[in-house]
Structures are given as C-alpha cells and as structure tokens.
Amino acid sequence: MLTVFNGLTAPPVKPVEWLVEKVLARGAGTLLFGQPGVSKTVHAAHLVACLVAGKPFAHLKTVTRGLRVLYLDFDGSWEWNKDLYEAAFRGIGIEGLPESFIYYSPNTEECSFPDDDSGLKSLEGLGPAIELTVKTLGIDLVVCDSLGQMMVGDTNNGQEVALALRLGLNPARKAGAAVLVVDHATKSAAGGGGIPTPMGSQQKRAWARVSVALEKEEEQGQNVTRWSVDKSNTAPFEPFLTRTTFINAGDRLEVVNLDFVGEAGQRPVSRERAERGQEVQQDILDALQAGPQPRSKLGGRGGTFDRALKLLEKSGQVVKLERGLYGLAEMAESVAPSxxxxxxxxxxxxxxxxxxxxxxxxxxxxxxxxxxx
Structure with missing residues (x-):
C-alpha cells in the first residue's frame, strides 16, 4: 500500500527555499540552455562563484550564506577548465578555488580510481554516487554540464531522457540539493530566428521546474546575453541582459566579469528574418490573385509560412473561406458560394x-x- 495522508494527517507545507530567486530552488531542477557560442559554461561558472561566495547574481537575490556546489563536468576536464573557474572566482574578488567548490569529471584522471572497473561514468548509472556525495559533503547545488554528454541514451528519445534525469539527478533533488542542468538550444532559433527551445526531447522541460534560455544580442554596439524564462512553475523573472568581459594575461584567462546591464525588453528580430517574412507574405498574396486557394496550394510550409499567413489574416488582407480555402479580402464578397x-x-x-x-x-x-x- 502507498504511504498516504488525508486532510486530518496532511503535513504542513514546507516553503520553497530559493538559492537564486525564481531560478534555482532547493530540491528542484533548473534547465539552462543556449546556442553554441553563448558561453553557457562561463555563465554557469560565474553563477556558481556567486553562490559559493554568498553574493548576489546579476540583480537577482541569492542566499547570503556561502553554498557548497558539486560541479559535474562532462563536457571537459580539469586541464581544460581550471583557468575558467579560477577566473570566475577572481571576477567576484576571490583568489583561488574555495573548499566549497567541489569538482568531478570522468575525463579527469584524478577523479577515477585505478581499481574501479565498474564503468559508472554515465548519468544513468551515477545517480546513487551523486546522491551519496550530496549527503556526505552537504552539497547545496549540483551542476550538470552538459546533459547531452552525460547520458548514454538518445537525447531525442523522450523515454530515455526521462529515465536518465530520474535515475541520475532526482536522487540529488531528493537528498535536498538544487540541480542545474546545462544544455543546448535548437539551431532553428539562431540569429533572431525565433524563440529558442531546448534541443532534443521536451522531457527536459517537463522535468525542470524552471527553464532559462540564454541568447546572444547586441546592445549599443557591444555583445550582451539575454536571460529569459522558457518555462516556470512559479512567478517568472522579467527578461534581463548581462555583459561578460574577459581579462587575459598573455594566452591565459585571468578574470571573468559579469555585469547586469538592465531589463531586456522585447526580443529583437533579425533583419534577414523580417525580410524573409515579408517575402513569404507577398508570395501568398500573389498566389491568391488567381482566386481562392487551399492552404496546400499557397506554396509554402513551416514556421515562417505559418507566421506570414497568420499576419495576413490578422491584418485583414486574407480571409479564410469555406472548405479550408483562403482568399483575398477584397475578392471574398465576389467569390461564388461554395x-x-x-x-x-x-x-x-x-x-x-x-x-x-x-x-x-x-x-x-x-x-x-x-x-x-
């Protein structure tokens, strides 16, 4: 029998503990995704540095006490990313890596045992080890960078994605840690081509309590990053912009700074995309000059075509007739009954x-x- 309760025996509701307001909550999962080149790992490293030091992130409130963070680096190794993590801590005024920043990578020799032949290096098999680490070391946040490199299964297969997240990461959530998953965005939204979505199965979004998109933009001639909520089970934050600066000493990265720029406003649309949308609208209007046409005869399909047709309907230039036909508004009254x-x-x-x-x-x-x- 299930362990259940009713109205008389129901326990009191525990308040949500936000590590970063409206972004990271204890016992919950957050998805942070973006296009290649948006520097997801850099942003995650700065966020971790702020939480370890107990400092605010951008303009969002964070817990004031320093947290213990377990960083699971499946994309790289210590040899590749040590300088980045140190630079992120220097950016908030800390020299060296604090003891409460805890690192693991299956690609780093020091993280494996010579006599361990279990082969537990995938997300699906690491769940019990991650849970034990969270409990033993008192971990507050587990960062998984990145999901695509962590799981053995197909990231486009919903069942395999759901299984990997539940087996690999839900034990950490149950143990009391927040979980931040770094992931990739679909290429279809690159360059202002639309609102980004996580790559692969939508089970990722279903698993996450909060899903945050990172996008590259330009503000007053400088590159900035847009932070926006893709999905939230609570009151979402308003989109905002940050600017990342890098200070090098020769070929070595020394300091990473991340500054809050301001509210983001509406998402800009690339000039190429706007021009393409206008071209498709004109194609539809030209096709309808010969008279009402079914949707299949209007010469297009896909998101750009759908948006163009909806805009023409909204503006009143095109109307939907009987039997799924579309026609020009000025010709609609002269069209014979169906x-x-x-x-x-x-x-x-x-x-x-x-x-x-x-x-x-x-x-x-x-x-x-x-x-x-």
Whole structure:
C-alpha cells in the first residue's frame, strides 16, 4: 500500500527555499540552455562563484550564506577548465578555488580510481554516487554540464531522457540539493530566428521546474546575453541582459566579469528574418490573385509560412473561406458560394472545391482513415 495522508494527517507545507530567486530552488531542477557560442559554461561558472561566495547574481537575490556546489563536468576536464573557474572566482574578488567548490569529471584522471572497473561514468548509472556525495559533503547545488554528454541514451528519445534525469539527478533533488542542468538550444532559433527551445526531447522541460534560455544580442554596439524564462512553475523573472568581459594575461584567462546591464525588453528580430517574412507574405498574396486557394496550394510550409499567413489574416488582407480555402479580402464578397441548392434539393459544388476535397481524401486515405468524398 502507498504511504498516504488525508486532510486530518496532511503535513504542513514546507516553503520553497530559493538559492537564486525564481531560478534555482532547493530540491528542484533548473534547465539552462543556449546556442553554441553563448558561453553557457562561463555563465554557469560565474553563477556558481556567486553562490559559493554568498553574493548576489546579476540583480537577482541569492542566499547570503556561502553554498557548497558539486560541479559535474562532462563536457571537459580539469586541464581544460581550471583557468575558467579560477577566473570566475577572481571576477567576484576571490583568489583561488574555495573548499566549497567541489569538482568531478570522468575525463579527469584524478577523479577515477585505478581499481574501479565498474564503468559508472554515465548519468544513468551515477545517480546513487551523486546522491551519496550530496549527503556526505552537504552539497547545496549540483551542476550538470552538459546533459547531452552525460547520458548514454538518445537525447531525442523522450523515454530515455526521462529515465536518465530520474535515475541520475532526482536522487540529488531528493537528498535536498538544487540541480542545474546545462544544455543546448535548437539551431532553428539562431540569429533572431525565433524563440529558442531546448534541443532534443521536451522531457527536459517537463522535468525542470524552471527553464532559462540564454541568447546572444547586441546592445549599443557591444555583445550582451539575454536571460529569459522558457518555462516556470512559479512567478517568472522579467527578461534581463548581462555583459561578460574577459581579462587575459598573455594566452591565459585571468578574470571573468559579469555585469547586469538592465531589463531586456522585447526580443529583437533579425533583419534577414523580417525580410524573409515579408517575402513569404507577398508570395501568398500573389498566389491568391488567381482566386481562392487551399492552404496546400499557397506554396509554402513551416514556421515562417505559418507566421506570414497568420499576419495576413490578422491584418485583414486574407480571409479564410469555406472548405479550408483562403482568399483575398477584397475578392471574398465576389467569390461564388461554395455550393448552391437546386429546386429538387440536389447540391452542386464548384469544381475547385471538389478537387480540394479529393486531395484531402487522398491524404487521409494514405494515413489509413476512412473518407467519404
């Protein structure tokens, strides 16, 4: 039998403990994703440095006491990323790596035991070890960088993604740690091409309590990063901008600084995307000059086509007629009715509509549906 309670025995609700307000909560999962080149690991390293030092992150409130952070680096190794972590701590005024910054990478020799042949280096198999580490060392936050490199299964397979997150990371959440997963965004939104979404299965978003998107933008001629909420089970924060600066000593990275720039406002649309949208709208208008057409005859498909058609409908230039036909607004009133009833009750349909119905029937029949055309 399940361990249950009712209205008389229900325990009091524990308040949510935010490590970073509206971003990271104890016992919950957060997804941080962005395009290649947006420096996800750099931003994660700065966030970790702020939490370890008990300092605010950007303009968001954080817990004032220093936290203990376990950084699971599956993308790189200590040889590759040591300078970055040290530079992130220098950026907030700390020289060297604090004892409460705890690092693990299966790609680093010092993190493996010579006599350990268990091969537990994937997320699916590391759950018990991560949970034990969280409990033993009193870890407050587990950072997983990145999910695609951590799991053995296919990141596009919903069942395999859900299994990896539940087996690998939910034990850490149950043990009382917040979990931050660093991940990649789809390429379709690059360069202002739309709102970014996490790459692969949407089970990632389903697992996370909060999902945050990072995007590259330009503000007064300088590169900045937009932080925006992709999904939240609580009141989300307003989009904001940060600027990252790097200070090198020769070929070595010495300092990473991250500054809050301000509220982000509306997401900019690239010039290329805007021009392409206008081209598609004109293509639709040109196709309708010959008369009403079914959607399949308007010469396009995909997100850009869908947005163009919706904008034309919203502006009143294009109207949706009967039987799924689209037509120009100024021609809509002059279009003959789709059918007319004779005195004997026989319905006569226009040739165009009969053809459209046949096409719909062929598509449906190919899908295994029964259709009466």
């Amino acid at each position: 059918h007319q009833t004779l005195e004997n009750g026989v319905v006569v349909q226009s040739l165009e509509l009969v053809q459209a119905d046949r096409e719909a029937g062929q598509v449906a029949a190919a899908s295994g549906w029964e259709v009466d055309v």
